[in-house]
Amino acid sequence: xxxxxxxxxxxxxxxxxxxxxxxxxxxxxxxxxxxxxxxxxxxxxxxxxxxxxxxxxxxxxxxxxxxxxxxxxxxxxxxxxxxxxxxxxxxxxxxxxxxxxxxxxxxxxxxxxxxxxxxxxxxxxxxxx
Amino acid sequence: xxxxxxxxxxxxxxxxxxxxxxxxxxxxxxxxxxxxxxxxxxxxxxxxxxxxxxxxxxxxxxxxxxxxxxxxxxxxxxxxxxxxxxxxxxxxxxxxxxxxxxxxxxxxxxxxxxxxxxxxxxxxxxxxxxxxxxxxxxxxxxxxxxxxxxxxxxxxxxxxxxxxxxxxxxxxxxxxxxxxxxxxxxxxxxxxx
Numbered sequence: 001x002x003x004x005x006x007x008x009x010x011x012x013x014x015x016x017x018x019x020x021x022x023x024x025x026x027x028x029x030x031x032x033x034x035x036x037x038x039x040x041x042x043x044x045x046x047x048x049x050x051x052x053x054x055x056x057x058x059x060x061x062x063x064x065x066x067x068x069x070x071x072x073x074x075x076x077x078x079x080x081x082x083x084x085x086x087x088x089x090x091x092x093x094x095x096x097x098x099x100x101x102x103x104x105x106x107x108x109x110x111x112x113x114x115x116x117x118x119x120x121x122x123x124x125x126x127x128x129x
Numbered sequence: 130x131x132x133x134x135x136x137x138x139x140x141x142x143x144x145x146x147x148x149x150x151x152x153x154x155x156x157x158x159x160x161x162x163x164x165x166x167x168x169x170x171x172x173x174x175x176x177x178x179x180x181x182x183x184x185x186x187x188x189x190x191x192x193x194x195x196x197x198x199x200x201x202x203x204x205x206x207x208x209x210x211x212x213x214x215x216x217x218x219x220x221x222x223x224x225x226x227x228x229x230x231x232x233x234x235x236x237x238x239x240x241x242x243x244x245x246x247x248x249x250x251x252x253x254x255x256x257x258x259x260x261x262x263x264x265x266x267x268x269x270x271x272x273x274x275x276x277x278x279x280x281x282x283x284x285x286x287x288x289x290x291x292x293x294x295x296x297x298x299x300x301x302x303x304x305x306x307x308x309x310x311x312x313x314x315x316x317x318x319x320x321x322x
Contacts, residue, residue, distance in 0.1 A: 016302060018142065018156055024298055025291040032290060071210040073228040074235070 020121055027114045027128060030107055037104040044097045048090065055086045139166035148285065149186045154179060154292040157299050160306045169307045173300060180296035187289040194282040201275050208268040211247060215261040218242040 016024075058066060058079050066082045067074035077085070115128060137143070138155050140162030146153035154176075157163050164172050217224060223241050230236045245260045249267070259267065 025294045028294040029287045029290050073226040075226050
């Protein structure tokens with residue numbers, strides 16, 4: 001949490017203007033947004049890893065059939081169709097990951113800028129995670 | 130001091146935002162004015178209480194947000210499934226599926242997709258029949274509505290977060306002011322001796 005604290009022998013009392021307060025509030029919201037986006041990206045990466053493993057397994061299957069999910073049931077498919085389906089899922093997830101990463105970059109940029117502003121006013125007296 | 134509708138808090142800026150029956154956090158323009166007027170105990174407890182109320186609201190909003198957030202990909206998955214079924218319907222091929230009979234048992238069924246219909250389970254022991262197109266429209270509609278709700282909830286969450294942050298900073302300022310005042314009083318008393 002962001003807190004202001006006076007150092008032990010500090011005399012000068014830096015108070016907080018409304019504008020500074022707004023910046024601190026904005027920072028806390030952005031910080032949460034950043035954590036959320038990081039989580040989302042890691043979820044997507046987990047799914048992508050899973051699909052990578054899956055497409056490897058499908059390659060070993062030459063003939064025969066594989067059962068793909070259709071809702072909560074399974075449909076028999078031949079490996080070619082299954083590969084295509086997996087590829088489609090992968091490209092969708094990769095797009096999602098790209099979008100999320102872009103958003104995360106924007107958020108991080110704003111955070112760096114805000115942190116600079118806030119630190120300039122308060123220096124050590126504020127704790128921003 | 131009322132927390133419902135603070136009429137006038139000396140030295141503070143009041144904001145009209147009033148959500149979830151909780152007022153927005155006031156901003157202390159002048160710590161000195163505020164503390165001299167209401168006393169440090171009341172000042173701290175006022176902000177403490179308001180922060181607690183916003184934290185409760187934050188938890189509630191976060192929980193709703195998580196539910197909606199999980200619902201959307203589920204609906205998108207359903208939409209995909211209906212699309213896939215429609216393709217099979219257009220191809221007019223019968224096909225076999227393995228479906229869940231019980232948690233541990235799956236059985237084979239032959240699906241004849243010649244009929245343009247799919248059934249929605251609406252809960253409360255109600256199932257409704259739709260054509261594939263109608264089902265897709267309905268699902269898209271649901272997805273859009275849920276996305277809207279998600280946005281609104283996110284905005285509310287951000288609001289509560291900002292109020293809490295402002296409250297916590299205010300409490301730090303009040304506390305620091307009090308420490309400083311006590312220190313000055315102690316020094317003044319030392320000088321008199």
